[in-house]
Amino acid sequence: MKNTDVYIAGHYYTYKGELFACYWKNENRIDLSTVESSARSIYVCGTDIYVAGCYYDDSKHFACYWKNGRRVDISSDKSFASSVFVSGTNVYVAGYYEESKPIACYWKNGIKTDLDTVHSNANSICVVDSDVYVVGSRSTGPNDIVCCWKNGARVDLSTNLSFARSLFVVENDVYVAGFYFNGKNYIACYWKNGNRIDMPENDSCSESIFVSGTDVYMAGYYDKDKCDIACIWKNGIKIDLTTEDSIATSVYVEGSDVYVAGELFWEHASTTACYWKNGIKVDLEIDGGNANAIFVTTRLNE
Secondary structure (H helix, E strand, C coil), rough: EEEEEEEEEEEEECCCCEEEEEEEEEEEEECCCCCCCCEEEEEEECEEEEEEEEEEEECCEEEEHHHHHHEEEEEEEEEEEEEEEEEECEEEECCCCCCCCCEEEEEECCCEEEECCCCEEEEEEEEEEEEEEEEEEEECCCCEEEEEECCCCCEECCCCCCCEEEEEEEEEEEEEEEEECCCCCCEEEEECCCCEEEEEECEEEEEEEEEECCCCEEEEEEEECCCCEEEEECEEEEEEEEEEEEEEEEEECCCEEEEEEEEEECHHCCCCEEEEEEEEEEEEEECEEEEEEEEEEEEEEE
16 A cells, blocks of 8 residues: 655745745644745755745845755855755756846755846746756746756747746656736747646646656636636646636646646635645635645555
8 A cells, every 4th residue: 555645835924914834744834944035946855855945034035945944054145945855966957146136056966056137036846857947937038938958958838928836757758837918918928948738727827747658737827707717728628627716737647647736716815725635626725824835755664
């Protein structure tokens, strides 16, 4: 028999409106910080748990990651970490830092590599063999456009106003989830090897992508009667997760099970962090929290 562990990175809010980075393991919250902070990405490698995000000091945010609860600072500049990936003994973190403007970058074991020279950010990172893939956006004019860097070489994926949220690489195929503006509506989409595949829903956003075999899963949301509805798309077919005001932020597929992190919105700006397993909702933080990323592991019962 196998045991499944569900890890979700995010943060919770205090009654004062402060936010503190945390992750949940099987619905049990593990706090990461005693200063205001946010967790945006999680990666589990064996018994080690890596969570990337930022902490706040004197109204500035600084990129960091936590390994098994211990914070590792990676920048003394104003910065943000959006994604973490572990390959062997190497820890890769994507994000941006700011001097006069935000600059997309990634850190490998704390050593920064700039990806651009213009206003830009990096949102997701993946390492396959010795190749480092990063997706994000950059701006040289009025619009941000989606781009992908492979070992530092940039490929622009769009000329429209567009945003990349997530990256998945399998064999020689590179999948990028995001959304773009078609002049009237935002359209959820993904790019496979540079070719854009649109979802049919108007006013929709894709936040995460996962490929399992021949199936492509995306998590996101769309507008229905002025209300955001959390959903997934499987091979372009939308599946609603709820009828309530909500978003889906991250998707992970383990075997035949589909796990989706997200949150529900309530009156007075309150949120409930949660996840869905095969469409069944599990609440994580009822009184105020955000679930930003999900990772699932299986292990044999001892």
